[in-house]
Amino acid sequence: MSRRPSRSVRVVASALAAGSLLTTAACSDDGAGDGSRASDVSASPLARKQPSSSPSPALTEAGAQAALITEADIEDDWTQVKDTEAESWHDSLLIGTVDVSDFLTAKADAADCQRLLDSLFDDDLLGRPSGASALRGFEQGDSRLLYQVAAYDRTDPQDSLDWMATLPQKCDQFTATDNGEERTVQVIETSLPDVGDAREGLLVTVKGTADDAPATLTLEVAAVRVGADAITVTAGGLDGAEEDSVKEALKTGTQRLKDVQAGKTPAASPSEIE
Structure with missing residues (x-):
């Protein structure tokens, strides 16, 4: 979930933290995951657009x-x-x-x-x-x-x-x-x-x-x-x-x-x- 912007002095720190999260998420995609991440994705509006399984013939x-x-x-x-x-x-x-x-x-x-x-x-x-x-x-x-x-x-x-x-x-x-x-x-x-x-x-x-x-x-x-x-x-x-x-x-x-x-x-x- 995204958070409201903090004070201006923390902008740089927030950006670095966001970059770290993106890197962690990209790495986790290579693994099996623990299920909680899949739950978060299915709850998002964009998830309604995604197939629930691999494409069928x-x-x-x-x-x-x-x-x-x-x-x-x-x-x-x-x-x-x-x-x-x-x-x-x-x-x-x-x-x-x-x-x-x-x-x-x-x-x-x-x-x-x-x-x-x-x-x-x-x-x-x-x-x-x-x-x-x-x-x-x-x-x-x-x-x-x-x-x-x-x-x-x-x-x-x-x-x-x-x-x-x-x-x-x-x-x-x-x-x-x-x-x-x-x-x-x-x-x-x-x-x-x-x-x-x-x-x-x-x-x-x-x-x-x-x-x-x-x-x-x-x-x-x-x-x-x-x-x-x-x-x-x-x-x-x-x-x-x-x-x-x-x-x-x-x-x-x-x-x-x-x-x-x-x-x-x-x-x-x-x-x-x-």
Whole structure:
């Protein structure tokens, strides 16, 4: 930890002490360390940017597919749909232009809120993958769950996670308009299981109309980084969010992705064993 500057007569001594500490730290890197230093690094803000382990081989298309969850991993009555159907899921309530007048003192925040709506509609919350990717969709009544695994080896998924973390404050409530129809959007932070190297969760509600009747779209949105790869889950619908299913998906899915990264075959789900 850094200390506040001492009196001017001690400036030179402080500088020499700092140089000595740097030399000691550089030397200690050659050794195994006692664990306390690693603890200090993980607690620093910069540590969130660093991989938790040595780089794993690049995720392949086959690996991304193997890392996807199944119906058994999220329990309840979810039914898997065809990949082509899941790829076409785009909820019209997410279409709209953010009203900049809602952001009188922070115009730039409006751009972040617009990015959120657009990325939820386009299913690219963390940006376009720079490597292999795969997705799988599930339905349960009027609710949907979209699960994606992707490689971001040439971009940094942590940047997008850091951006997500700012949204509950920047976009806590705003208005979006589409063809004269106003929609009220609210964004709050949610808690996620302690999985992966970093994670962020949001609950997004959009109040508008559907089929000429008042409607509220509720989405549980989550992203987990595992090295340079990431998992994103979006679940919910007009019947409400699907918090429990999202958490189950992340717990099982993160382990599946770790297995793939380690060159292992993910454990079979109960439905695959029967």
